[in-house]
Amino acid sequence: MAEKTSRIAGFYKLPPEERVARVAEIAGLDEAAQAHLRNTGNLDAAAADAMIENVIGTMNIPLGVATNLIIDGEETLVPMATEESSVVAAVSNAARQCRDSGGITTSTSGALMIAQVQLVNVANPEYARLQILEHRAEIKAICDDTDPVLLRHGGGFRDLEVRVLEGRRGPMVVTHLIVDTGDAMGANAVNSMAEAVAPSIASWTGGQTYLRILSNLADRRLVRARATWTLDAIGGEGVRDGMLAAFDFADVDPYRAATHNKGIMNGVSAVTLATGNDTRAVESGAHAYAAQSGQYRPLTRWEQDADGNLTGVLEMPLAVGLIGGATRSHPTAQLCLEIMGARTAERLSRTIAAVGLAQNFSALKALATTGIQKGHMALHAKNIAVMAGATGDEVEAVSAELVKAGTVRVDVAEEILQRLRQ
The missing domain is CATH 3.30.70.420 (Hydroxymethylglutaryl-CoA reductase, class I/II, NAD/NADP-binding domain)
Known part of the structure; x- marks a missing residue:
């Protein structure tokens, strides 16, 4: 192993493979680790090297597709890049529950x-x-x-x-x-x-x-989304009232509002990342906008209409584009735009807002009914199974037992795996 140092003269001049070898020498990485870094997946190493500095590999994030969305009358599939369980499922479920009332309607203030x-x-x-x-x-x-x-x-x-x-x-x-x-x-x-x-x-x-x-407080570039969920679709007045109470909590308490808005950004950031746009710019603008009144508040508003149905609206700044940066140079980002049919930056921003509203609906509904952990941990069980060492069919078997037991922990998964292998 070479001397431990972060001072590597001319590191930026080296091609990616040589950078991997130099880092491996200093950090003591074996051949398997080096091979892992050199496997850049569906983004060519040369393309990655052109995007940022000192490239040694890529960090692959799962790419899922949210289904069931109707946005401004159009059936829309939305790719989402995220490492967090239940995010894609939450959007799909929320979208399914407002299909009968027309889906999600969006608008913008311009670019x-x-x-x-x-x-x-x-x-x-x-x-x-x-x-x-x-x-x-x-x-x-x-x-x-x-x-x-x-x-x-x-x-x-x-x-x-x-x-x-x-x-x-x-x-x-x-x-x-x-x-x-x-x-x-x-x-x-x-x-x-x-x-x-x-x-x-x-x-x-x-x-x-x-x-x-x-x-990045792009308050001249606002995007808005609105939708109605009928009482039949969400499970009755009790669920509606619980969701309204959850919103009311966020509206008066910044501690709750921070988590409320984080849930919205679970969806917003996942679509922003999938399309190669700047997640940090979008996030900073959203949180600054949420605090413009002098108190940090929710980006969504929830009410009941004259018929007792639940209505939700989202309004936030959203600066995204189709031209330049990773959006133009990353092949996966281009495919994601094609899948969702986003041919203008306005259409992309409207789609992102619709996803943010749907994400918030699902979070509020979970909080008002079974609690946020039940559904999330059921989906997270597969991650825990992998952490415990499960492979192939073992992942499904271990995760199913974890969910059935109601205890989604690594130590429990290890015990289940050991029993299955015996």
């Missing part, structure tokens, strides 16, 4: 992204704010010249906002460039525009520009 330019060291910030606003035409020209391809596809600069904020180091003037990014997520486009505009802002005002970057 507008915000780029921020921070200006400091200005003696008269309110005066500077007006100076910037007066140069709207010049700012539009600079932005549109920065990305002529976006302009040709119908996107580009749309509006200008300027705010004066009081920071700990004094006042700052923050310019918002509002940009239509079309079918792109838009990060690279709006970042480039912010950097291009910054020198002019500094020149007009006599101040100094620092940060020039997008905001």
Whole structure:
């Protein structure tokens, strides 16, 4: 074994296979471990090497398909990439239960992204704010010249906002460039525009520009989903009232709201990841939006209609795209888009919102009836069986006994496996 060190000069210059060998030498990995890392599955090693730095392999995540969804009147299959049991099943079950009432209806507010330019060291910030606003035409020209391809596809600069904020180091003037990014997520486009505009802002005002970057609080790019679940479909008034009580808890308590929204993001992030989009950007925007009132609250709202049926709505910022990044370069992401029939970024965002609403329905229903663990642990039993060493048909046999016993633990699985093998 080589000397243990993380200082590997020129590591980034090596091809992936040589990086694997170098890491194996330092970490003491055997040939089987090295072979495992070199097996990059359905993503070619060269393609992976082009996506991120210092590649030594890939991390394969299970890809499932949520069924039963009707979204805006269209039958839709939705691929979901996740490591968590019960997530795909939950969406499929929720979608099945609202099919008779028309499925899930969605809408969006458009594809507008915000780029921020921070200006400091200005003696008269309110005066500077007006100076910037007066140069709207010049700012539009600079932005549109920065990305002529976006302009040709119908996107580009749309509006200008300027705010004066009081920071700990004094006042700052923050310019918002509002940009239509079309079918792109838009990060690279709006970042480039912010950097291009910054020198002019500094020149007009006599101040100094620092940060020039997008905001992931994409509140000009909202997506909405709504659906109705009849009393017959969900199991009666008791289930409905229990779900409404669970929502009410989340609406008044941030501790509960955090877990409530995590359940929504189980679905949202799984579809975002399956399509090669930026899960961290989507998650940060969602949680920031949930806290805009000053208290962290649910992204969904649940009510009963005049007939006593359960209705749910979801509204959240969602910046996803079909152009650029892993969405364009990852072959599995392309196949996932094809499976769900998402030919525009708007359609993709609507589909993701529908999945988020369905995911939340299932979580609330489980909490209001059998408890979250019963269904989740039944599906998780296969994972536990594998952890205990089960292979092939043993996995089904061990997991079935775990569920029957109602104790889904590794030590119990090991005992069952030992008995089966004897």
